Amino acid sequence: MKNIAILLVLLITSGLSAQNMETYIYSIKGQDTLRLDVFTPKNIKKSDSLPVLLWMHGGGFSGSHRAYPDDQNLVKYAAKEQNYIGVSISYRLLRKNTATGFGCDCTKDDKMETFKQAAIDYLDAAKFLVENAESLHIDASKIIAGGSSAGAEGILNAVFMKDYFVANKEAYNNVKFAGLFSCAGAVVDARYITEENAIPAVLYHGTEDQLVPFASASHHFCDPKKDGYIMLDGSKIISEKLQEFEASYYFNIVKGGGHEVARIPIEEMDKIFNFFERTVINDEVIQTKIIKTTEK
Template structure:
């Protein structure tokens, strides 16, 4: 009996491994978090916490994710984002969770804060984000990542910084040290300054999550925090709905989860939808398929 069971067990094991797919299924244990300093600004060390799959010698696609917190709080050690990083690393991704300058710490970012200051806040955060990207590109060999497969994302304020860097670089970045080829962007309740600057030059495929009743970051095109026109902080932003409409016009892939009557809580990590997130990345980034889909929740 043993002689019959051993080959059968081997066959089933091989078949199971072959049936699982890298970047889609959980195939790896995850190394202990590795913290690196990617920049230092005004005496503050900005870090990237790296989550890497064990026993994976191949160059890995990289996800860089930026936390939310209204540019006044938050941390790359946020429980939800750490959980996400471990899930993605187990699928074969390298994941970097970054800190950045919290320039509004202890201060308002609402309707009493002038629009010019809000734009400057976006710029500084976008600058920090790009510094983390350049750091990882410069150390791609050290960390075993594939700089040609770069996926970026953020939540709330982090999503605003990342989206503005990707889709509004002419407005946000004074200079770019090197060309960066983003393969996809993930936005949890984010927005950009001006969708008109999203063109064929920077029409990166995107995954978007947004509540229709978000009262902080507009779902479509509306004032930030819905400030009144006569308030100092009146600044019109283009949210997820407007961005995905522009991507559709540019014939670019997107997946948009729109949550009826939901507020800014949609900036939390969408764990129930993560299987679809990784399927989208597999289909669009690695297999080069085109997907344009809005899912109503």
């Protein structure tokens, strides 16, 4: 395996959970040692090469962690029930312990730098998986990018805005994403979604999300006079771009829903993975929009 010198391997095998877990260091950046947890099916064969769900947790770029129960349960589920490699990553929490946080007092420049570095960390994690694909039993052509809230913003910018945020794009020439799974996410500028980078997408979003806009609006709905005013394009705009390019999507709209829709919909995983089976594995084109209403 490449990069063996920087690997921290913690092997945990559980008969109850029916998957194996290993932890690796994928990058060291200043004071931050960035790790990822790799869950594999318990009975994986040496010859297996499996699709991957590469997950980025939420937390406003200031909190939470890769082993938060909801996030870890998702990647465990991917390995145990769907025969995927499930991966949950740490990344730099650049707004942690800052006076302005990530709201309307955080400057536009600081927000853009946070989005940029989160996207780069995510790409570095994907690059690590690609470089070690054989040893990790990964099919590098079938990486599903996934995240919720801040993590969804990170993965959407990594998938669609690499040309904007990354100076050394050639370093990631071998990183290709086959699909994405976003819970309450947005991209900095949907005009960067093109026919070339449009991929099958699962999108969950509430129409009344006051933190990450459902359509096109300011982040946290900040007033234009505030330092943190920055426009973002949410799931509605992303789905419209995918529609334009005849790319697959499974768009779950929650009418009246707020940012709680960032919660991982673990009860709907069978439908989500069925969508990826049909679109990523079998190359079908499916465009589905589901509209739900919040319970009052």
